[in-house]
Amino acid sequence: MSDQASSTVRFRPDVLAVPPYRQGAAPTKPGFKLSSNENPFAPLPEVLEAIAAHTGVNRYAAVAMPELRETIGAEFGVPGSHVHLAAGSVAILYQLVQAAAGAGDAYLHAWPSFEAYPALGLASGAEGVRVPLTATAEHDLDAMADAITESARVVLLCSPNNPTGPAIRRSDFDRFMARVPADTLVVLDEAYREFVTDPEAVRGEDVLGDHPNLVVLRTFSKAYGLAGLRIGYGVGDPAIFAAAASVAIPLSVTGIAEIAARASLTPAARAVNAERVAELAARRDALAAALRALGLAIPEAQGNFVWVPEALISEGGVPDALALAASFADSGTLVRPFAGSGVRISVGEPESTAEVLRVIREHLVALGVPVADPAPEPASATAVD
Ligand SMILES: Cc1ncc(COP(=O)(O)O)c(C=O)c1O
Structure with missing residues (x-):
């Protein structure tokens, strides 16, 4: 029973039928937060200064x-x-x-x-x-x-x-x-x-x-x-x-x-942000290419995230999105599972790419899924596909 349904207050049944929006989980241990498609760069200093001056x-x-x-x-x-x-x-x-x-x-x-x-x-x-x-x-x-x-x-x-x-x-x-x-x-x-x-x-x-x-x-x-x-x-x-x-x-x-x-x-802030966005897009492309090199036929990635369809990480046909997310969480990295359809992984800090590949590779090996030889570690800002 949901929290709302246990109240004595009467709510609309159509409202109770829809689960509330689920925010990406908060980190509980050191690791990468790749669950909310956030920007891993710290805010621009001039933005922080402008905010601080607004009293x-x-x-x-x-x-x-x-x-x-x-x-x-x-x-x-x-x-x-x-x-x-x-x-x-x-x-x-x-x-x-x-x-x-x-x-x-x-x-x-x-x-x-x-x-x-x-x-x-x-x-x-x-x-x-x-x-x-x-x-x-x-x-x-x-x-x-x-x-x-x-x-x-x-x-x-x-x-x-x-x-x-x-x-x-x-x-x-x-x-x-x-x-x-x-x-x-x-x-x-x-x-x-x-x-x-x-x-x-x-x-x-x-x-x-x-x-x-x-x-x-x-x-x-x-x-x-x-x-x-x-x-x-x-x-x-x-x-x-x-x-x-x-x-x-x-x-x-x-x-x-x-x-x-x-x-x-x-103009100055836009220029820095454009460089950051280009770097994140290159990091995304490198991650997507490395996942494909592992044998995962992931879809075209055009945002600041990649998607691993559940069918690619099934064990004997058993859906496995939650299990992959659990493997990530065990090692301190948060990703976003969609039960029944797949796992979304945001593009994060440069070091997160190698960690994402390590966890997925180990997960696939544990499932008995054939995995291609490790590709050379992608450079953080270099597109390889
Ligand atoms: C597709 C899409 N639209 C809209 C939003 C909402 O973004 P915000 O409300 O932060 O502008 C998000 C946030 O993740 C999103 O993924």
């Missing part, structure tokens, strides 16, 4: 934040009025689904995908419809277009897809959008867009102007390393964000988060 926290932040919105909008070629800020992009996901899809309506998303998606419709009573990924762990956009019924008010696209890694190709996105009715909201969740190196991948900036029913979501949590400050944004039609604002929790974006975001967008 007026006895006041609410002025919520309009025009300078930050203008700066973000310029990247997309739109005015600041087309930019919507929230305490994390996950908050905008909630707002948009709640604003557009009510009781009797549906919203669609791929599955497996971001673990927060299934609960987004709870507040409004909208039904979440899961469309399975393809065999290569990509969005099945034809199946998603087929699933758009009269009641489908929102479609969520996650590119690159968390937890599996592939990005949506531009050509597939265009074909999909041509089939979406103009009154259906499409949310392109690009939380990991900065890490994408596939030139064929869709990019919000390139497609936003073509679709008035499209919102692009980005965040300062991943590439900018501000996960703990909670600030993300959407870019799209101001009329869509006016509806989102009606269901938003007021006053959620803090002044400290705004200041940190602005300090992250100066």
